[in-house]
Amino acid sequence: GENVEQHPSTLSVQEGDSAVIKCTYSDSASNYFPWYKQELGKGPQLIIDIRSNVGEKKDQRIAVTLNKTAKHFSLHITETQPEDSAVYFCAATSTQKKSSGDKLTFGTGTRLAVRP
Amino acid sequence: DTEVTQTPKHLVMGMTNKKSLKCEQHMGHRAMYWYKQKAKKPPELMFVYSYEKLSINESVPSRFSPECPNSSLLNLHLHALQPEDSALYLCASSQGVVTYNEQFFGPGTRLTVL
Numbered sequence: 001g002e003n004v005e006q007h008p009s010t011l012s013v014q015e016g017d018s019a020v021i022k023c024t025y026s027d028s029a030s031n032y033f034p035w036y037k038q039e040l041g042k043g044p045q046l047i048i049d050i051r052s053n054v055g056e057k058k059d060q061r062i063a064v065t066l067n068k069t070a071k072h073f074s075l076h077i078t079e080t081q082p083e084d085s086a087v088y089f090c091a092a093t094s095t096q097k098k099s100s101g102d103k104l105t106f107g108t109g110t111r112l113a114v115r116p
Numbered sequence: 117d118t119e120v121t122q123t124p125k126h127l128v129m130g131m132t133n134k135k136s137l138k139c140e141q142h143m144g145h146r147a148m149y150w151y152k153q154k155a156k157k158p159p160e161l162m163f164v165y166s167y168e169k170l171s172i173n174e175s176v177p178s179r180f181s182p183e184c185p186n187s188s189l190l191n192l193h194l195h196a197l198q199p200e201d202s203a204l205y206l207c208a209s210s211q212g213v214v215t216y217n218e219q220f221f222g223p224g225t226r227l228t229v230l
Contacts, residue, residue: 034218034219036221041223042223042224043206043221043222043223043224044159044206044221046220089158089159103161103164103172104159104161104219106158106159106160107158108157108158109156109157109158
C-alpha cells in the first residue's frame with residue numbers, strides 16, 4: 001500500500017517568514033495530493049490540493065508543488081501569521097475500483113508554530 | 117451547508133458498555149468515512165461507505181461496527197472496547213467515488229475507554 005513520509009515534524013518560524021513542509025510518497029499510482037490543517041480540538045480542514053497532472057498550484061499565501069518523477073510534493077506558506085499555527089498533514093490517494101471511495105493515506109504531520 | 121456534524125463531542129465508556137457514535141452530512145455526498153486518530157498521530161482510515169454500502173474495511177476489530185442507515189447518516193457502534201481504543205474518532209464525507217473529491221471532516225468524537 002501507499003506510504004507517505006512528512007518532514008519536518010515540528011517547525012517554528014517568525015511571523016512574516018515562509019514555511020515549507022515536504023512529503024514523499026511510495027505508490028506511483030497515487031494521483032491526488034491534498035493538504036490538511038488541523039487546529040486544536042478540530043477535525044482536519046483541506047487547505048489546498050493538487051492533481052497528478054499539475055506541477056504547481058497557488059492560492060493566496062499557500063502553494064503546493066508536485067514532482068511526480070521524484071514522488072515528492074511540498075507545501076509553501078508565505079508571510080506566515082500566528083493563525084497559521086496548527087498541525088499540517090499531507091496525504092496521497094489513488095483511485096480505487098470505481099465503487100470504493102477514496103482511500104487517503106496521511107503523512108505523519110508537521111506542527112507549525114508561528115512566533116509573533 | 118458544507119458541514120459534517122458528529123455527536124457526541126466527548127464519550128467516556130467502560131469496557132463492557134455499548135455505545136454509538138453518530139455522523140451526519142447534508143451535502144448530498146455519497147461516500148462517508150470513519151477515521152481513528154491517536155494523539156499526535158495522523159488519522160487512520162477505518163471504514164468507507166460508498167452509496168450506503170461498506171466498500172472498505174481496514175481490518176478493523178469486530179468490536180467496531182459501522183452502519184449507514186441512509187445517505188446522510190453514518191453510525192459507529194462500539195462494544196467491548198479496550199482502553200487502547202481511546203482516541204479521536206473522525207467522520208468525513210466526499211462527493212462520490214471518483215478521485216479528486218475533497219473529504220470534509222467533522223470535529224470528531226473524543227472517546228475515552230476506562
